[in-house]
Amino acid sequence: MNMNSTGRPTRADKTSSSKNAEIKSAALLPDEPLLFEIGGYEHSGVDLFEVEINDEFLGGFERKTSLDLPGLSEPECLRHYVRLSRLNMSIDAGIYPLGSCTMKHNPRLNEKIARLAGFADIHPLQPVSSVQGALEMIDELALWLMELTNTSAVSMSPKAGAHGELCGMMAIKAALEAKGQGHRSIVLVPDSAHGTNPATAAFLGYKVRSIPANKNGVVDVEAVIAALDDDVAAIMLTNPNTCGLFEPDVIKIADAVHDAGGYFYCDGANFNAIMGLVCPGDLGIDAMHINLHKTFSTPHGGGGPGAGPVVLSKALAPFAPVPFVKKSGSDLSLIEHVNDSDSFGRLTAFHGQIGMFTRSLAFMLSHGKDGITQVAYDAVLNANYVRVRLQKVFSLAFGDQACMHEVLFDDSFLKGTGVSTLDFAKAMIDEGFHPMTMYFPLVVSGAMLIEPTESESKKTLDYFCDKMLELANDAIAGNVDRFKQAPKYAPLARLDETLAARQPKLKWTKS
Amino acid sequence: MRYLPHSNIEREQMLKAIGVNEIDELFKVVPASVYKKKSFELPNHSPEFLVQAKLEAMANKNLCAANSAFFIGGGAYRHHVPASVDHLIQRSEWLTAYTPYQPEISQGTLQALFEFQTQVANLMAMDVANASMYDGSTATAEAALMARRITRKKKIILSSSLHPQYKDVVKTYLNDDGKSEGDLICLPDSEDNKGNISSLIDENTAAIIVQTPDFYGHLRDVKSLAEAAHAQGALLIVVITEIISLGLLEAPGSMGADIVVAEGQSLGNPLNYGGPFLGLMATRQKYVRQLPGRLCGETIDANGKRGYVLTLSTREQHIRREKATSNICTNAGLCSLAFSIHLSLLGQKGFVKLARLNHARAIAMVKTLEKIEGVELLNKTFFNEVTLRLSKPANEVVEALAKKNILCGIPVSRLVPNEPRLENLLVLAATELTTDQDIKILASSLAKELS
Structure with missing residues (x-):
């Protein structure tokens, strides 16, 4: 069987013949051809005036290469993209319990606010005097983020969580260099971390030193102390971690890292579990990104755009990138250059993901501080409810302990059944669910990481758990076909990822 | 609650x-x-209703483009986005789906990405495009790193007329201020491409990075730059901030570019005060395994039916961790969908018309403005954006005209401060939305301001 390096099969094996059941209605589950197969080179869905132009200012650089871009009339276009959309699972259609992804409800007020002309139809380089309301919006969001984390600085411009990691780690690097500690070359990363953490450290030229999780799924302060030396620049620790557990030694770890002259980068992907209850600033963090598209409900949009503002400790604040908003009295200004300062530079043109800021601020104002605390409570309540309902049959990765916003099972309950985590996930599709995160984190075999979020009702969770137990019992009872042939009730059967990677076909060409 | x-x-x-x-x-x-x-x-x-009222009050304090005579470009352009684009991207199935990790129930997103990659590759006349980056500036920095991986050489040379903020992002990503004689050479900001970039290329050069139309609006001779780079084993990275230009101007892939990066905002996406936007990135087939970001590829399912998956993920952080090509773990999904829908509506016929219309509006703007006393047009070539040298500092003019609801462009000094020779330069753009009336209002106010 073909597998990737995380142990996940990448093509169906011989026993999983996976035939689609003949249940589909061509109208509801369309086979939609490619745009290039239905569009026409003479077709267009936009009316524009024809103009005569001469080549006076074109310098001989006119395009001679064909564009090969077919067009669609408006009705054809609507139909193409509506038909394609029906092939997607979405939060609005059902529970989407991807662990560490926080697939919560995306309020539609957010969408309305982001589209107000006063936010959507303003240019990033128009005079600052003409966008005071936009700066006020950014400043207010920054205030919420600092207040909820109990920190005194925030860099708003990072465009996604991984971009925020770059921001925080660049600030750490700059701070070390300013202290004459630029020789430090190691970053400690627990082996349960998101892949972006080691990738970020390596991006900045650091060597990664892995810290193992202990038998309880968390990092021991002793393991950190053993790994610390004069060469360690920082630790990148996710808290709550990707096993769904709060790191109980986090304060001791922060102290140990600081005592050794390093900094503490916290991956804030899982802030949803603790916001309003625990302030990361009180835990001793120096930098933490906040995924607005997770915790603060901006839509995932099929893979972005995200937004990853980074809160910073007093020690790192001077090294923050430009731009930032400065308030003096009621006047707001935008600092776009800093001469002779410690700022490490600029991470993006313009000022960040403004359209995500408006959405997040709408979410925060809607919930308020009382609601935000309730969000964390309900997220944790829901994950623990799923845990206790499933743990009689499913195998908890780290024993019977309360979890935070997500619960991690391994595949030991499937041992000997012939059913893999992948098979199980595909069978969930046939029950109407988006599968949980699978094969991550890498610290347990066949990981199943379930994050229901606060958006799911008790009824939904009960139905989900009933079906999950039914599937697990079926696997244990030896009804393997249901899993190997899954998904039967999806637009396509299992896809051959091995073929896709061996003979990459990355664009349409005329055959 | x-x-x-x-x-x-x-x-x-x-x-x-x-x-x-x-x-x-x-x-x-x-x-x-x-x-x-x-x-x-x-x-x-x-x-x-109270949340809405509070945020509306903030929005109402801003002077939006629709309420002004509007001429700002510089990497973010105001174009008409057809109503159906925004309607479609707000469908739940697009808006509230995650990254397509379960391909059987994400074929909508995956097929749309495959179509997007094809559109981008065809626009640029390149072999392969990825599923998008954060924006044009970060894509430019990633291209510099990619060139270093491909060539195993270090030296990167930035053209003098690359967007100043793009330069800053490259410097930051490369952790090099470009001031010392090191691995990053930044030619000083210049409105007329001062500094012969070709003469700086040597056997240690990984890539030169050139924007066309450049920040000041000039069209650059990409072909001769490609020849100069290739003669020394270096790559040519072409940056495009106004993607509409490719409806009228030759594709970088046909002129020898090895990596093309662009800001895609002009199609499908509003100004949004600068974000979210989408970065486009394309390259030659032989470099595909060094390309950062997501890629979608065609395959078959267990029944032999055509389908799409995320592929070549052995380049990516979730598999390779510290050995990944980049730490990027997302694309600009919904923005790239909007781009793709808008381009599907245009088709090549509409896209070419749109490009011609933009150029025609810019010509109309230029012909009117260059008659004004105190205005000197610096461009011999342009697409929809030009640089004027005014008889007084441009930032004073911009501030004064903004008070009259005229957003007349970007004073170069905003992006490159403390450079007296750039102080009087104004970069301004026209698009299909620029009316004769807008140009008339600008011309009369500008004439008054400069008199």
Whole structure:
């Protein structure tokens, strides 16, 4: 069987013949051809005036290469993209319990606010005097983020969580260099971390030193102390971690890292579990990104755009990138250059993901501080409810302990059944669910990481758990076909990822 | 709390099922010294209409483009986005789906990405494009790193007329201020491409990075730059901030570019005060395994039916961790969908018309403005954006005209401060939305301001 390096099969094996059941209605589950197969080179869905132009200012650089871009009339276009959309699972259609992804409800007020002309139809380089309301919006969001984390600085411009990691780690690097500690070359990363953490450290030229999780799924302060030396620049620790557990030694770890002259980068992907209850600033963090598209409900949009503002400790604040908003009295200004300062530079043109800021601020104002605390409570309540309902049959990765916003099972309950985590996930599709995160984190075999979020009702969770137990019992009872042939009730059967990677076909060409 | 489904009775039932008396017991692992210690100085929850009113009040303080005579470009352009684009991207199935990790139930997103990659590759006349980056500036920095990986050489040379903020992002990503004689050479900002980039290329050069139309609006001779780079084994990276230009101007892939990066905002996406936008990135087939970011590829399912998956993920951080080509773990999904829908509506016929219309509006603007005393046009070539040298500092003119609801362009000094020779330069753009009336208003106010 073909597998990737995380142990996940990448093509169906011989026993999983996976035939689609003949249940589909061509109208509801369309086979939609490619745009290039239905569009026409003479077709267009936009009316524009024809103009005569001469080549006076074109310098001989006119395009001679064909564009090969077919067009669609408006009705054809609507139909193409509506038909394609029906092939997607979405939060609005059902529970989407991807662990560490926080697939919560995306309020539609957010969408309305982001589209107000006063936010959507303003240019990033128009005079600052003409966008005071936009700066006020950014400043207010920054205030919420600092207040909820109990920190005194925030860099708003990072465009996604991984971009925020770059921001925080660049600030750490700059701070070390300013202290004459630029020789430090190691970053400690627990082996349960998101892949972006080691990738970020390596991006900045650091060597990664892995810290193992202990038998309880968390990092021991002793393991950190053993790994610390004069060469360690920082630790990148996710808290709550990707096993769904709060790191109980986090304060001791922060102290140990600081005592050794390093900094503490916290991956804030899982802030949803603790916001309003625990302030990361009180835990001793120096930098933490906040995924607005997770915790603060901006839509995932099929893979972005995200937004990853980074809160910073007093020690790192001077090294923050430009731009930032400065308030003096009621006047707001935008600092776009800093001469002779410690700022490490600029991470993006313009000022960040403004359209995500408006959405997040709408979410925060809607919930308020009382609601935000309730969000964390309900997220944790829901994950623990799923845990206790499933743990009689499913195998908890780290024993019977309360979890935070997500619960991690391994595949030991499937041992000997012939059913893999992948098979199980595909069978969930046939029950109407988006599968949980699978094969991550890498610290347990066949990981199943379930994050229901606060958006799911008790009824939904009960139905989900009933079906999950039914599937697990079926696997244990030896009804393997249901899993190997899954998904039967999806637009396509299992896809051959091995073929896709061996003979990459990355664009349409005329055959 | 309208977004939270549980009643308090249900919460009690669930706590009981879990075996705890109150919710705080689930947090007992949190050190007591930091649990629920801070009383937040923030308001409580609020009904929808009050939240809307508060944010509308902020929005109303901004002068939006629609309420002004508008001429700003510089990497973000105001174009008409057809109504159906925004309608489609707000469908739940697009808006509220995640990254397509389960391809069987994500074929909509995957097929749309495959179509997007094809559109981008064809626009640029390149072999392969990825599924998008954060924006044009970060894509430019990633291209510099990619060139270093491909060539195993270090030196990167940035053209003098690359967007100044793009330069800053490259410097930051490369952790090199470009001031010393090191691995990054930044030619000083210049409105007329001063500094012969070709003469700086040597056998240690990984790539030169050139924008066309450049920040000042000039069209650059990409072909001769490609020849100069290739003669020394270096790559040519072409940057495009106004993607509409490719409807009228030759594709970089046909002129020898090895990597093309662009800002895609002009199609499908509003100005949004600068984000979210989408970065486009394309390259030659032979370099595909060094390309950062997501890629979607065609395959078949277990029944032999055509389908799409994310592929070549052995380049990516979730598989390769510290050995990945980049730490990027997302694309600009919804923005790239909007781009793709807009381009599908245009088709090549509409796209070419749109490009010609933009150029025609810019010519109309230029012909009017160059008659004004105190205005000197610096461009011999342009697409829809030009640089004027005014008889006084451009930032003073911009501020004065903004008070009359005229957003007349970008003073170069905003992006490159403390350079007296650039102080009087104004970069301004026209698009299909620029009316004769807008140009007339600008011309008369500008004439008054400069007289």
